[in-house]
Amino acid sequence: MKKLDQVDKQILQILQEDGRTPYTEIAHQLGVSEGTIRSRITRLLQDGVFQFVIHPDPEKLGLHVQAIIGLTTRLGMQKNVAEELSRISAVRFVGAFSGKHDLIIQACFHSNDELITFVNERLSQIEGIAAADVSLELKQYKDSFSFVQDDEVTLQ
Amino acid sequence: MKKLDQVDKQILQILQEDGRTPYTEIAHQLGVSEGTIRSRITRLLQDGVFQFVIHPDPEKLGLHVQAIIGLTTRLGMQKNVAEELSRISAVRFVGAFSGKHDLIIQACFHSNDELITFVNERLSQIEGIAAADVSLELKQYKDSFSFVQDDEVTLQ
DNA sequence: TCCTTTTTTTACGAAATTCGAAAAAATCTT
């Protein structure tokens, strides 16, 4: 897989704003032909550089409760636990981390009740979880996949 | 804003898989006309129920280091800190939480060096941050916006 | 229930976009 060039990154930046921008429009903005945009996007998709998706607003879907849960797993059980959690659709993020918690997950629920049920019934049934540290989201300030930057300048 | 019906949810489910699925194709799958899909999607977008975006693979963009950072803020400074952090493109998630940390953020970096620089130079310069607890991501198991489910059944 | 009003869906021609494939241009190799 070749390194992305400036045109690739510009395509991604445009699509970050609106994932349905027509190839012709992107082509016009970047001053190249539609065919170029098309073949580039085809290549990027094939290389797994990105996917076309939608970003739903959890609130609008009735998912009023979000939580980040730090988990401690029993030695050797981490992978199994992570994979089992990944299968749950309420769980949108699962990662293994260094630090206080072996696994950190992020999940959405319709209500506090549903969250409690998740922690008490669902997590407790998963073999290998030793402890769960729940943080309830009070307010969301930012949530995006928009981490395509121009250069190597990530920090501005 | 009216509650979403089954057709709306099915549209979202299809677009979750591929955000570029043509209206004609969705219409065919759901057994309704293209016009119906079009007017529904227009309404959903206007109501802010979802957006068309792309999901880039951070690894493929050279962002090999991801971290979740729990922050403790000084009383009354939380909002300012959150808003300042939200402006940084490396930061993809910012939320206020109950629990050990006032704010939890998620960010992507090209290298450990960039992460260290972020914590030491960038965070320290933000007025109101009392402490930062960095967890380094070792492995990612799941990361998606795909939390549209059929019914109220979120936990399977 | 019947009629009216409102909303949603369908239909369909026109405009725009996407697609396939071949030619042209650019890049790479030796």
Add this chain to the structure above:
DNA sequence: AAGATTTTTTCGAATTTCGTAAAAAAAGGA
């Protein structure tokens, strides 16, 4: 520099999207 390879452009055909009007369905009122 010549040949090979990759990328870009071009262009007509197929498909999709769009605007809009009519039909159908749903909702509301008496």
